[in-house]
Amino acid sequence: MFGSYSVVFWNHSGIEVAGSCHFQPFRLSINDTKIKWRPNGTMPTSFCTPECEEGHKKKQEGAHKCCFNCTICQGGTYINITENPYECKKCNETEWSPEGSTSCKLRPVVYLPFTQSLPIAIMFGTLVLVGMAIAVSVLFAVNYNTPVVRSAGGPMCFLILGCLILSSLSVFFYFGKPTGASCVFRFVPFLLFFNICQACFVVRSFQIVTIFKVAAKFPDLIRGWRRYHGQWLFISVAFVTQAIILIIGNEYESSTLENKMSDNKIILGCKIHHETTICFAILPLSFIILGFIFSYMGKSLPKNYSEAKAITFCFFLLLFIWIIFVTTYIVYKGKYIDAINALAILSSLYSFLLSYFLPKCYIIVFQPYKNTHQYFQNVIQDYTKQHS
Template sequence: MRFAVEEINNNRSLLPNVTLGYEIFDYCSDMLNFPAVFDFLANNGSVLVKTGLNSQYKVISVTGPFGSTPTITIAPLLMSKLIPMVTYGASSIQLSDKARFPSFLRTIPSDKHQVQLIIQILQTFKWNWVAYIGGDNDYSNDAFQFFVDRIGLTDICLAYQAIVPRQSSNIGEVLNKIATLNVSVVVIFALPEVAVPVIQMAINTKVRNKVWIASEAWSLNQQLLGITGIETIGTIIGVTLNGLWTLPGFDAFVQKTMARGETWSCSNGQQMSAVETCNQFCLQCSNESSKDITSEDPTFSFPIYSSVYAVAHALHQALECNTTSCQRAGTVYPYMVFEKLKRMRFTLQGRIIEFDASGDPPPQYDIIAPVLVCSSECKDGFRKKQRGIHKCCFDCELCPNGTFVNYTADPETCKGCGKDEWADEGSTSCTMRSIEYLHYREQISVGIMLCSSLVFFLSVAITILFARNCNTPVVKSAGGKMCFFMLSCLTVACISVFFYVGEPLMPNCMLSNPVFAVFYTACLACLAVRSFQIVFIFKMAAKLPRAYDFWVKHNGQWLVIVTSVVIQILLCGIWIGTGGPKPFNNTSAYKDRTIVICDMGNLYAFLTVIAFVGCLSVACFIFSYMGTDLPKNYNEAKSITFSLLIFFLAWISYFTAQIVYKGKYIQAINAVSVLASLYGILFGYFIPKCYIIIFTPEKNTPAHFQTCIQSYTKTISSM
């Protein structure tokens, strides 16, 4: 039922823009089922006894229940409201009485046709001495009465008739009576709860050479196929519904649903989300496996499937729908759906679905002789697991995700798929994985490349601006020639961003993070040296004249910068030499896709590279903080702190994303982290100086800087 409803809801031409909802209730017993029916009839929690046909109820149709007796018990409550009741297993003859059951319809034929077919079988083989075994319910009783009436017109004699209640202890007596009367043909017109114990007792008591005629309720019962010794009791001839034994897509739907259900919380009496279960509440769903469901008796699969579709087609007409929209805006009442159902005729899976004046479908039956084997053949996607010493006896085990079973080559083994292949559970072949990486044509890739190009052009523009104003105090205080070195490093670092986009190849991976690490290290070293140098000049030069002279004489600033860059180059070399960045095919993140990214390789070496960058950034922060009380023109604490804050946030975000996200866009996140670090230096350090040069040139004069220094000197002297 769920399969049919979800299939309909995903069908754009049937009930377009209309979603079917449903509630499923277990039929506990004839008495305990009334609360569920009253719930169907409720309106705002109340059930009104006297209501017209234009009254609204919680439901517009009821599908089921399965058996005849349960249906006959609750049907009057629905018939009085003309709520359509479409059942798939209630085959009692009396349900064709339209005076008692006006809005009743079914997708299983009336038992009178099945009884007539059984009588025809008896006449064909000239079997005229028969016994009849039934259960204590309307299904068996109505069929028996019709059987007795019909054989009275033939030469068939009813030698013995027995009613066997559920959990009866007199089955042995029944079989003894049949043996005493020398009856060779036994008609068992009963539900599996009665038929299976009778057959089991016949095996246990060594009944031999009988012909057993099975009604459609148990003729395909899967439990009987595995009973040891069933082949000894004689021949079983079964009557079954002519229908589809396998619904296309049903097994895959069950496997997908049950696989998702493994994560549901069904224990300790906790109910699951109504959304998750399509408003079917369940307390112990995880007790069932997909195999338990797909190996059930398939007799009633199509009747259930077609009953849901019948209601959907009727509602489609009641709402005046076409293939794209529904025209009726008013309320649709149950009797309107019933009026459409009576005249319904449509094709489903190649079969015509319609109802006669009694609400019954055209009778179509098959006659089968069940194959007497130890184990029936496994369905697609299940491997054979031998049970005991005989190869004919086996269980069917569902192949898990990532495996498949080839029945031609080896039906007993679930073989693993190749590295570049995938398969759902229950597969008979593997499918090639799709390859995914960050393409140049994707919008995010285009955005990253545009942002990188902007860094490049901004760096070039700032270089030109600084070159034209290289003798001004702002450029000199920013570092002078060191600024051009920093801007050159930023330019090269931004070019490395382009290697994050496109198919990850070995050159791309080698020229992405390592290149950025080296040239960003150079920029940080310049900032650290520049901050230290200003603090040293203002606060330490007078106290440590020899150290200052040594620093100036031996170009201490460039010595530190070159040393830092050389150390980072060595660290990157160790990183690359011990397993550096390389293309990596991630096949574990997604079952059907291979994500191609640049793997960081040796994690410890990579973290060492990042740690060295972090140490330089901390040094920058310390030296800039030491200069917070220096003249404003030389105080870079805010600018450098802003740049470093952007750097830390960007890379913390990247490492967090790398832990929780395994898709192709991790390359984009890495590239964004690099860009953020570069933009942090541009906008935190260089852009403010460009603003002074362009918009406040009066502050870019020696006099202004001298005034700031004198003010700082006076402040220090007064302390």
């Protein structure tokens, strides 16, 4: 096999020597002018020899491995041609890759820090709510014995305002790096203390309706309600029931951290157990239904005793806010979902504070003539004459 060989090419005129090959030492020489390509003199392209571009896998065509097509590797995969040039491998769960990659990159872990503008704005709004609740408490304490404060619920008003402040604590745990404890405090203060606010509003609307609609027909019922402090008993039972539901639910499916994959990022958040969440919402939804029922019963009450209507408006806003949040939660999976959740909580608290207490503050400050016993008696007498 050693020696010299001629390289021949079959032209249209026959076989022609186009070069030579020597093995000792190896030397190959080709005379391109001796080669006549047909039909137009252009050298044909071999479809078997070109290598694939970077980030492409080979797809074999036919029986020969040298013949293949090139297919780009999709996002989330990569190819290592030294190991297997025919297969795109999938990246690990904590990694990602763009289309046509030869390696994977680590996904950055993201969450909403306290320092971003949106969390700062929401937390500032929470502090404003706390300040407004304290201011309303002071105003009601100064005017405690006036008809407006007494008709709004008297001591129950301070319980509602205090629970609104305690409920707002949940907002602050939606920002910063999540932990097991912060996942629990995201919902426990809100669900527990806001439930008390709802129970107070249901009791208040029930009391107003019974005074004008039921007292004359069922006097024993009203006496029993007052004798055994029915309003505080109802609120206590509501508090204990919700506390038990929260304890059992948290023991059954405790709040844990969850890594949500979104595009090329890992969103660090808290896992929401849908079955447990539904159980937590049973009591608040029941109070909303009761509030609507009592409001309908008290739709014709005197205008100075329109707390039932105001409470219904609060419940309507609450329902509207959480329908929007649930819809957004189903559609949107980005890192701002925690901010949207915190905003839903804050909006719920504002709906109760502004819709129920703000009109009464306006009367106390700017319309003091309506905050007198004589004015209230005149309104009640007018109502009695119209419905007698």
